[in-house]
Amino acid sequence: MSNQGGRSRAKQRAKERLEKQQDIFRRKNNLLKEIRKYNDTALSTVCDPLLQSDDKSFIDKMKKILLLSENGVRISANQIGITKRVIIISPDRKTVKVMINPEIIDHSNETSISVEGCLSYPGIITQVPRYNRISVEYVDEQFNRWMDDFEGLAARIIAHETDHLNAICHNRDEWIKNKVQ
């Protein structure tokens, strides 16, 4: 009797564990579905500056989606359908840096060519030349103004995302080229 009770309790716990995992999976999937893809109009829209008085709740959603994504190191607001000038970078995929109204105000003369992917064009990679070093002016979530220098991977991913804010994406160009062929 007691044995049977123990077994049914264990069964119940296993069922609850499974349901919890399914719930996490479902929520994760629903968030990832918010990434706009291919010819979504948000991706071809030049984004507006974010004002201090604007609703900023979408920024937390961007952080979640970026960290949930597979291999994602950066995301722009219009990649989740919000056409505001906000990007989040995560070169290490652990910490995130929010950059609002980023503006590349200076850059090195030297460029490097490297492969880039994009959350909005899964499976499409393309070689893109980028400046090795850039100076970026932006505000943080508290609207403090910053001017920072970035190099290497960080410079590359900021350049990719500021392109998105200006409705530019080399991965989209590559996707269109592949479609036409």
Ligand SMILES: [Zn+2]
């Ligand atoms: Zn992209």
